Amino acid sequence: MNPVPLTWYLMLGAVVFIIGVFGFLIRRNIIMMFMSIELMLNGVNISLLALSHYMQDMRGQVLVFFVIACAGAGVAVGLALVIAAFRNKPTPHMDEMDILKG
Amino acid sequence: MLPKLFFGYFAAMITILSLLAITRKNLVHGIMWMLLLFVHIGGLYLFLNAEFIAAIQIIVYAGAILVLFLFVVLLLNVKEEFKGRRFISSWQGRGFVAAALLLGIMLVLQYAVIAPHGKYSIEYIQSETHTKVLGTVLFNEYVFPFMILALVLFVPMIAAVVLAVKGRKA
Numbered sequence: 001m002n003p004v005p006l007t008w009y010l011m012l013g014a015v016v017f018i019i020g021v022f023g024f025l026i027r028r029n030i031i032m033m034f035m036s037i038e039l040m041l042n043g044v045n046i047s048l049l050a051l052s053h054y055m056q057d058m059r060g061q062v063l064v065f066f067v068i069a070c071a072g073a074g075v076a077v078g079l080a081l082v083i084a085a086f087r088n089k090p091t092p093h094m095d096e097m098d099i100l101k102g
Numbered sequence: 103m104l105p106k107l108f109f110g111y112f113a114a115m116i117t118i119l120s121l122l123a124i125t126r127k128n129l130v131h132g133i134m135w136m137l138l139l140f141v142h143i144g145g146l147y148l149f150l151n152a153e154f155i156a157a158i159q160i161i162v163y164a165g166a167i168l169v170l171f172l173f174v175v176l177l178l179n180v181k182e183e184f185k186g187r188r189f190i191s192s193w194q195g196r197g198f199v200a201a202a203l204l205l206g207i208m209l210v211l212q213y214a215v216i217a218p219h220g221k222y223s224i225e226y227i228q229s230e231t232h233t234k235v236l237g238t239v240l241f242n243e244y245v246f247p248f249m250i251l252a253l254v255l256f257v258p259m260i261a262a263v264v265l266a267v268k269g270r271k272a
Contacts, residue, residue, distance in 0.1 A: 004149075006216065007214070010214065011208065012113045012116065012146075014207040014211065018201075018207070019117070019120045019121060019124065020120070020124075032124065035123065035136060036124055038136075039136075049150045055217055056219045056221070057219075057222055058222045058236060058239040059220075059239070062236065064152075068162050068163070073254050073255050075170055076262050077258040077262055079174045079262075083177070
């Protein structure tokens with residue numbers, strides 16, 4: 001079997017996820033925030049694949065398949081929203097998009 | 103020993119590259135670091151006996167999603183980022199929040215108990231080939247979610263076109 005402990009993989013997944021959370025919190029550029037979300041999805045994918053391998057079960061890999069497909073769909077519609085928002089207010093900075101604020 | 107060395111290389115590279123990717127001032131540089139990051143994550147997947155997922159990772163993430171990001175960055179004029187601040191002012195406090203979350207996850211991981219093994223051992227996957235096994239599971243147990251996935255991919259296609267074209271005539 002794989003001589004690397006399962007916990008290492010799970011910790012790596014957690015670290016990647018937390019770096020994504022951190023990037024989402026500190027950056028205000030809308031495209032950077034999207035990239036941080038992708039980073040979070042990748043952290044979860046690492047954990048899912050590691051568990052799938054160590055439990056000898058294929059369901060984790062099927063779940064990763066679904067996650068990747070949904071990530072592609074999310075990015076497509078999200079970036080279309082970015083273009084639509086950019087047309088109204090040409091700034092990538094999220095704090096300046098406050099039209100809905102009362 | 104050698105697998106641990108390989109894992110150490112990939113873990114270190116993934117951590118460093120993801121930190122580099124989220125802190126670059128120039129968005130294109132960040133995307134380029136992220137490309138390297140996704141290739142490394144794909145390499146890590148090969149260690150977990152997931153060749154098909156590794157290929158999908160390279161094709162979809164590095165080939166499609168990052169190109170979409172690059173396309174939007176180059177299409178829009180995002181030069182204003184260069185004048186403004188890179189981070190928000192209170193980023194240290196948010197760093198503490200993220201570190202606390204990481205600590206919590208690490209603590210929970212200590213108590214993780216692995217479930218009983220399924221039937222897809224390495225020998226079984228080797229004899230059947232990985233893609234075939236994955237396809238068998240996907241199309242036998244998860245047909246209905248797969249069909250919903252088709253809808254999930256179809257609706258954003260329309261939505262993206264509607265959102266991008268709507269304001270054009272004004």
